[in-house]
Amino acid sequence: MPRPVHALTHTDALRHNLARLRQSCPQSRLLAVVKANAYGHGLAHVFDGLRGADGFALLDLNEAQSVRELGWRGPVLLLEGVFEQRDLELCSRLDLWNVVHHEGQIDMLSRHKTQVPQRVFLKMNSGMNRLGFTPQAFRSAWVRLNALPQVDEISLMTHFARADDAHGVDAQLQVFAQHSSDLPGERSLANSAAVLRHGERDDVTADWVRTGVAMYGSSPDHGLHDAAHWGLRPAMSLRSRVVGVQQLKAGDSVGYGGVFTAPQDMAVGIVACGYADGYPRQAPTGTPVLVNGVRTRTLGRVSMDMLCVDLSAPAAAGIGDEVTLWGSASSGQVLCIDEVAQAAGTVGYELMCALAARVPVSAV
Numbered sequence: 001m002p003r004p005v006h007a008l009t010h011t012d013a014l015r016h017n018l019a020r021l022r023q024s025c026p027q028s029r030l031l032a033v034v035k036a037n038a039y040g041h042g043l044a045h046v047f048d049g050l051r052g053a054d055g056f057a058l059l060d061l062n063e064a065q066s067v068r069e070l071g072w073r074g075p076v077l078l079l080e081g082v083f084e085q086r087d088l089e090l091c092s093r094l095d096l097w098n099v100v101h102h103e104g105q106i107d108m109l110s111r112h113k114t115q116v117p118q119r120v121f122l123k124m125n126s127g128m129n130r131l132g133f134t135p136q137a138f139r140s141a142w143v144r145l146n147a148l149p150q151v152d153e154i155s156l157m158t159h160f161a162r163a164d165d166a167h168g169v170d171a172q173l174q175v176f177a178q179h180s181s182d183l184p185g186e187r188s189l190a191n192s193a194a195v196l197r198h199g200e201r202d203d204v205t206a207d208w209v210r211t212g213v214a215m216y217g218s219s220p221d222h223g224l225h226d227a228a229h230w231g232l233r234p235a236m237s238l239r240s241r242v243v244g245v246q247q248l249k250a251g252d253s254v255g256y257g258g259v260f261t262a263p264q265d266m267a268v269g270i271v272a273c274g275y276a277d278g279y280p281r282q283a284p285t286g287t288p289v290l291v292n293g294v295r296t297r298t299l300g301r302v303s304m305d306m307l308c309v310d311l312s313a314p315a316a317a318g319i320g321d322e323v324t325l326w327g328s329a330s331s332g333q334v335l336c337i338d339e340v341a342q343a344a345g346t347v348g349y350e351l352m353c354a355l356a357a358r359v360p361v362s363a364v
């Protein structure tokens with residue numbers, strides 16, 4: 001029998017979250033962001049739940065190929081565009097849309113031998129200072145693209161650095177509008193945070209939104225609003241089982257470094273899940289976890305293949321009992337991935353993406 005650790009992806013939750021996001025921007029079309037192997041869930045495992053989107057957005061050509069192999073014939077956007085000349089051949093073959101964010105990509109397009117012009121999303125750096133043309137260079141890039149026979153429709157795009165906090169999107173919106181408002185074409189600006197927090201604003205949601213993390217049931221502004229506040233459900237559950245029980249006496253410690261010492265006699269469950277499965281090693285004593293659907297806490301250091309949980313509360317728990325590291329228990333109780341992430345000093349995004357290859361995933 002394999003180790004009991006496993007992950008489930010929840011097709012219903014994906015559908016629900018997608019519908020929830022659409023509710024915030026009913027006028028916009030929605031690109032489901034499935035980069036990083038669908039935020040760790042597995043492209044094939046989320047496809048059914050997300051096929052109601054208007055398109056998919058991702059980074060890697062091989063992921064784009066997988067989306068086509070799954071039978072998707074609609075839009076697929078490469079969020080960073082191409083990295084080298086020959087990528088454009090596959091782009092043409094797979095009928096992909098491309099982000100164009102630097103001059104070299106326009107050069108490559110100009111050398112591309114194709115009969116079928118491609119749709120491109122021209123990206124402005126409106127203040128995040130990651131990818132994109134400066135506002136000043138944006139118009140000349142548009143003019144260059146517009147003159148190429150290889151280029152079909154040109155859409156305009158930017159990305160928000162602070163849609164998830166109080167600083168908000170206004171400064172970047174203003175830069176974007178100031179340097180693009182007289183250019184034709186569809187617009188794409190909003191990520192999950194922008195859709196949930198500013199969905200009522202047409203200038204934010206525009207023609208195409210690009211949502212990732214919220215579709216998977218994590219709140220993009222967890223410190224301010226949790227997933228339940230936004231009406232999101234976990235699309236991934238990481239579950240395992242208790243594989244050992246130790247009865248500690250007051251003063252005994254548990255795990256590497258002995259960093260947790262029992263204040264009184266207590267039962268400790270040893271769970272088959274560790275950092276080699278993608279559970280964060282940084283998660284300290286007290287990180288929430290469900291045993292048989294009952295909330296308890298981790299104890300001591302997370303090791304490679306195991307972690308320890310407090311069995312004082314879920315009385316009578318023993319070997320074989322279900323442990324939910326995040327997501328939903330089989331009894332339906334939910335432990336949001338964001339709570340675990342917060343305890344470990346990170347965000348839900350990182351935990352999802354870090355799910356280890358050795359953990360078997362199945363879609364339910």
Ligand SMILES: *Cc1c(COP(=O)(O)O)cnc(C)c1O
Binds near residue numbers: 033079192210214220
């Ligand atoms: C990852 C990404 C998104 C999705 O962001 P979420 O916060 O997960 O919704 C949108 N746009 C671009 C350019 C991205 O790289």
